[in-house]
Amino acid sequence: MIEIYAQNLANTWFAVALCDQKILTSSFATSEKTALNYILNNLPFNTPFQLFPKPNPTATAILQAIKEIYAGKDTEVKLNLASEDLPVYTQKVLKATLAIPVGYVTSYGAIAVAVGGGARAVGNAMACNLFPPIVPCHRVVKSDLSLGGYGGGLGVKLEFLLREKRGFTEPKDVSVDGVFLRVFPVEDVLRKYA
């Protein structure tokens, strides 16, 4: 049985679908309806689900953690994502995206180099991200460090990056499955949109 929870935290609606403590899909939006619609659209077919008006303790902790991520904070909470049924390539892209630290961004092409495949394929994987904002697809931009696209609208993407400013000045490499992924300070992106 799939359990769905939605809650308003700090003026934003967050929603999750859980199954066996694992996150099937998540969302955020300015209205409860929009947040729930996203969840419902991404639910597997022919699976019963139930919408709970009040989150239980597990769901509360998860929603709280997602809110922290949304707010641009580092979170220590480990969120269990049900990604094993996704295409393998998509899983690799998600994993690489999760490796981007707060305060940094990388490009579609850079991820493609790290996990194989091409930049457009990476963009495709991002476009159907089931776990916003847990999988920080807002930290992936074009190779010239302009924004690229975003499901929730480019304004939302820009605001995310503003909240994640950390004052870093140098690019660096992070390790994903033994290969390196180059990441750049968010400031490098924001400069172009001042």
Added chain:
DNA sequence: TGCAAACCATAAC
């Protein structure tokens, strides 16, 4: 700058 061609995993037919 701007445009065209190469790029590559998915989903839909």
Added chain:
DNA sequence: GTTATGGTTTGCA
């Protein structure tokens, strides 16, 4: 099988 479709990239005028 085949085709259409992107949240791209690169090269070249």
